[in-house]
Amino acid sequence: MKKPSSSATDLNKKELKHMLTMNDFTKAEIDSMLELMTLLKDARRDNAIPELFKNKTVGMIFEAGSTRTRVSFEAAATLLGGHAIFLSKSDIHLGSKETVEDTARVLSRMCDLIVARTNSGETTQKLTESATVPVVNGLDTVYHPTQMLADIFTMMEHLPEGKMLTDLTVAFMGDATDVCRSLLLTCTKYGIGFKQIGPKKYHMEEEWLRMAxxxxxxxxxxxxxxEDISKISECEVVYGDSFYWTTQMxxxxxxxxxxMPDYVITEELMQSAAPGAMLLHCLPANDKEEITREALEGDYSVAFDQAENRLTAQMAILVYFTHRYIKEPSEELADKHQRNIRSFMEKL
Structure with a gap:
């Protein structure tokens, strides 16, 4: 006889929501996440974060290396009273001895949320199709939504005087990476202007432009x-990323x-941007390749605020995607289980 799971996460959730791309969310939903980030960041500043992830676990699948995404999710779970389990490709059987689908089903029985940094958008999609808990895309070859949430929040924190988010235009310096695609779609979804500035060979593909x-x-x-570098004069945000990734060596x-050298972010290039422009970089930064150290350390640079806001974003994500599934026991029910277990323990 097939017995139901005892998982407190409830395997039959209604309207289960995943986070594959920011393009799946409305502006109102993004605003809700940003507001939650503000509240949680204020609470962290006062060392008063409520334990909104208490007794919960996030399972983190990482097929690729990570600094910011891994550390921010682990720290976020801890700050919110929960726990994070790091699962590298050598730790589990994902797609080899065990199908992606079965991995998703098993983790759903033990964890309350799954974060996946994969080497394929197809793998991430398969996880969402079989998981019965929310799946968050921690970066695949297509999208990087958690980075986008931190980016918009950082822009909001450092708005030029008298401007709103929808008054901004972002200049992305580089080729059509997962970050560039995500930024294009997130900005156009929210109402923020966007320019990709770089050599024609590395411009955004048509399928993404149709979505934009x-x-x-x-x-x-x-x-x-x-390709016109002078267009940076119309931008209040300059965004840097590597000109190549580990798979493109x-x-x-x-x-x-x-x-190089035309599209490298330098102090001189920043002076050509709109007055009061800020500099973002998703990091890691390749000094003297896509950006100079002088630019990264300039007064206009908010790249390390942006990195810190990965933690702010992950706290909000853990809460936003699990709060509706929390099953709080009544005091009477909690007392009942405590009595039953204590009674049994006394007999051991």
Whole structure:
């Protein structure tokens, strides 16, 4: 006879919501996450974070290395009274001895939320199709939503005087990475202007532009994909990212030759941006490749505030995606279980 799970996470959740891309959320939903981030960051500043993840566990699948994403989720779970389990590809059988789908089903019986940094958007999608707890995309080859939440929040914290988020235009310096795609869609969804500035060979693919077009129709946002470095003068936010990733080492020299020196973020380039412009970088930064150390350390740089806000974002994500499934026992029910267990223990 098939017995039901005793999991307090409830395997039959209604309207289960995952976080694969920020493009799946409305502006109102994004605003709710930002407001929750503000409240939690204020609470952390006063060392008064409520234990909103108490007795809960986040299972973290990492097929690729990570600094900010891993540390921020582990720290967030701890600060909220919960626990995080790090699962590297050598720790579990994901996609080898065990299917991705079965892994999702098992983790759902033991964890309250799954974070997945995978080497394939297909793997992330498969996890969501079989998981019965929320799945959060911690970066795949397509999207990086947790980074986007930290980015928007950082822009909000450092708005130029008299401006709102929807008054901003972001200049992304580089090629069409997962961060660039995510930023394009998140900005156009929210109503923030966006420009990708870089060599034509590395411009955004058409499928992403079609999605951005749909966003712009609803939000009134605008975007531009250009080689013209002078367009940075129209941007209040300058955003840096690596010109190559670990899977592109065979293209490294070709890519650096295409981007350097014209698209490197320097102090001089920042002076060409709109007055009061801020500098963001998702890190890690390759000194003297896509950005100079002088620019990264400039007064206009908020890159390390941005990195800290990964923790702010992860706290909000853990709460936002699990709060509706919390099953708080009544005092009477808790006392009953305590009596039953204590009575049994006395007989041992």
């Amino acid at each position: 077009d749909e966003n712009c129709k609803k939000s009134g946002a605008h975007y531009e994909i250009t 065979d293209e490294k020299e070709e890519r650096l030759a295409a981007f």
